Amino acid sequence: MKIELHTHTSEISFCGRLTVDELVELYAAAGYDALVIANHFNFETVEKFKGGGDFVEAFWEVLDRAAELGREKGILVLSGMEIRFGYSVVNDYLVYGMTKELSRDLNYLCSMTPKEFSEFAGNNGILFYQAHPFRNNMQVIPPEYLFGIEVQNTHPRHDSRNEIALAWAEKYNLHKIAGSDCHQIEDVGSSAIMTDYEVRNIQDLVHVLKNDMYEIVKC
Ligand SMILES: [Zn+2]
Ligand SMILES: [Zn+2]
DSSP states (O other): OOEEEEOTTTTTTTTOOOOHHHHHHHHHHHTTTTEEEEOOEHHHHHOOOSOOSHHHHHHHHHHHHHHHHHHHHHHHEEEEEEEOOSSOOOOEEEESSTGGGGGGGHHHTTSSSSSHHHHHHHTTTOEEEESSSSSSTTOOOGGGOEEEEEEOOOTTTSSHHHHHHHHHHHTTOOOOEEEEOOSSGGGGGGGGEOOOOOOOOOHHHHHHTTOOOOEEEEO
């Protein structure tokens, strides 16, 4: 299976230019078998949220709609999250295995330190990776707080210094993931992971990621 781990949609991520309908359609057409939508989940995104109503509700509604669209288009759409803690630090983290129930209190989650979230993730079967840790203005956090890091982020408008991320992951034995960080049409499908495992839901994906049952490919 060809799987994308890092994409955004415009309903939730103010930086995203593709609607959920467009994103799912584009990834199905690009030949992916599965797609994770990892919209931003942080205080700034809530402040800029224009959808009206409750942000967390909307966050999960988009994912439900995406899953339904995916069933129509023949692509499995799974729920991810790109979380940020506090107001001033711009580090981003990718999270796989988060549920609606566990994310109801955004203030609580986004007020945690990465260390606290690391414990929360461990207690709830959630995998916690730092996204593009060597991009400008990012600070890589102590490896013991992380399950892994994103070693291949192919966002074309940022230099994620992927070779440094890879060396860092190898030095500290961190699990490695890859993603397109897709925000707009030209970003679609530039990274993937490939697995022989048949992923049918988010628990399967967590299993595959946890046990390194995949290869990273650049597309
Ligand atoms: Zn973004
Ligand atoms: Zn992102």
